[in-house]
Amino acid sequence: MMADETPGMTPDQARLVLQAALNSPLPRFYVNSFINASSPVDILTVFQCNNQHVFIVNLSYTVAKTLANTLGNLVRDYEARHNLTIPVVGMASTSAPPAS
Numbered sequence: 001m002m003a004d005e006t007p008g009m010t011p012d013q014a015r016l017v018l019q020a021a022l023n024s025p026l027p028r029f030y031v032n033s034f035i036n037a038s039s040p041v042d043i044l045t046v047f048q049c050n051n052q053h054v055f056i057v058n059l060s061y062t063v064a065k066t067l068a069n070t071l072g073n074l075v076r077d078y079e080a081r082h083n084l085t086i087p088v089v090g091m092a093s094t095s096a097p098p099a100s
Contacts, residue, residue: 007066029054033089 006014031047031054038044043064047054059067075086 007070 006017009017029047029049031049033048033051035046035048036043037046041060043059043061045057045059047057079085
């Protein structure tokens with residue numbers, strides 16, 4: 001796994017952080033869908049696997065935009081290297097905050 005693009009870090013620093021995380025006992029998850037919701041102050045994403053909730057992440061708008069740009073760049077680079085187009089599936093999204 002490559003630490004291709006990490007805002008605020010050199011590639012060497014990102015590789016060290018990535019390697020430390022991969023060697024740690026942090027939980028790992030696989031997801032194949034998600035649902036987004038936004039509030040005036042942050043974005044909430046419910047990640048799912050086969051329509052079952054796996055975990056929830058709250059992101060500030062700044063982090064969400066940075067993550068979206070970074071992931072988009074990684075996918076575009078992958079597509080260019082392999083001369084293919086990754087399909088995009090429809091995802092549910094709402095601008096109303098989720099019920100507590």
